[in-house]
Amino acid sequence: MRAPIRGIRGRWPAWLEQRQPRLFRVDPRVLLDEAPSAEAFRDVMSSIHVGATIKITGIDRHGPADDLLLQHVDLDGARIVDIGASDGSTSVDLVRRLPGFSSYVMADLYLRLDAVSVGRRVVFTDPDGQCVLVAGPRVVAWPSLSRTVRFAYAGVIARARRGVPREVLLLGPDARELMRTDDRVSARVHDVFQPWSGETPDVIKVANVLRRLYFSDAEISRALRALLASLADGGHLLVLDNPRIPGVAIRAGLYRRTGDRFSLVARTEDAPEIADLIETSELVPS
Numbered sequence: 001m002r003a004p005i006r007g008i009r010g011r012w013p014a015w016l017e018q019r020q021p022r023l024f025r026v027d028p029r030v031l032l033d034e035a036p037s038a039e040a041f042r043d044v045m046s047s048i049h050v051g052a053t054i055k056i057t058g059i060d061r062h063g064p065a066d067d068l069l070l071q072h073v074d075l076d077g078a079r080i081v082d083i084g085a086s087d088g089s090t091s092v093d094l095v096r097r098l099p100g101f102s103s104y105v106m107a108d109l110y111l112r113l114d115a116v117s118v119g120r121r122v123v124f125t126d127p128d129g130q131c132v133l134v135a136g137p138r139v140v141a142w143p144s145l146s147r148t149v150r151f152a153y154a155g156v157i158a159r160a161r162r163g164v165p166r167e168v169l170l171l172g173p174d175a176r177e178l179m180r181t182d183d184r185v186s187a188r189v190h191d192v193f194q195p196w197s198g199e200t201p202d203v204i205k206v207a208n209v210l211r212r213l214y215f216s217d218a219e220i221s222r223a224l225r226a227l228l229a230s231l232a233d234g235g236h237l238l239v240l241d242n243p244r245i246p247g248v249a250i251r252a253g254l255y256r257r258t259g260d261r262f263s264l265v266a267r268t269e270d271a272p273e274i275a276d277l278i279e280t281s282e283l284v285p286s
């Protein structure tokens with residue numbers, strides 16, 4: 001984003017918003033609502049830049065990738081882990097299609113933010129203490145993306161550091177409802193660069209996280225080694241991305257851990273962006 005400040009929808013003349021919709025965002029303060037709409041909550045995810053990534057997500061965007069899993073893996077009693085689940089929208093889509101499973105964990109390194117009110121503004125901070133967003137009455141600003149914006153908001157950020165934070169769970173209403181009603185579904189903080197701890201998953205899904213627009217090849221390969229180490233021999237990895245390429249909606253591959261490597265089980269017409277890295281990944285003996 002070249003100029004990391006946007007208007008808040010509904011606070012500006014309608015003709016301006018209609019003419020330049022890209023310059024306006026949903027008010028991030030919906031994250032603080034008692035009962036936010038699922039759509040508004042999801043929309044705000046595209047405003048949250050955390051670490052090297054953006055929490056952007058959607059619904060009905062993984063269909064052909066999830067088909068690979070449903071068609072090629074016996075999921076009855078399976079332990080499934082979804083890493084980089086954002087607000088859980090795509091996890092909810094998959095869980096609704098699963099015939100039977102033992103557990104489903106929506107995992108993400110950034111599951112929570114702290115929010116502090118400073119006058120009419122709200123300052124959002126990630127678990128590393130980085131100010132990721134400031135929402136004012138008319139504009140949203142991203143101090144982490146620009147030195148100028150950081151400078152402009154330095155006073156507000158300093159006041160927020162002295163305030164009392166309120167923890168904001170970044171799981172949307174549908175994901176929360178699913179966790180309430182199905183005790184097989186849970187959420188957990190997890191870093192894709194670390195091996196999974198606890199019960200070994202049968203399936204790991206990683207969607208739109210290990211992308212070359214976010215990470216270097218060396219970093220992606222490091223994450224792939226952690227994923228290999230997280231699965232038992234015969235366990236499955238589903239990797240996919242929704243690229244912004246005209247005519248390509250999704251690129252997905254389903255892989256099985258076979259010894260110290262991944263072997264391809266099935267893929268969509270277009271291979272995932274990082275197929276070359278997955279196919280050459282190898283577990284390094286410790």
Ligand SMILES: C[S@@+](CC[C@H](N)C(=O)[O-])C[C@H]1O[C@@H](n2cnc3c(N)ncnc32)[C@H](O)[C@@H]1O
Binds near residue numbers: 086109
């Ligand atoms: C683009 S979103 C993908 C959301 C969802 N999987 C989808 O496809 O719609 C990327 C997600 O990865 C998470 N993420 C970023 N770095 C991570 C890491 N090191 N470990 C786990 N999750 C991470 C972000 O918080 C964000 O929720």
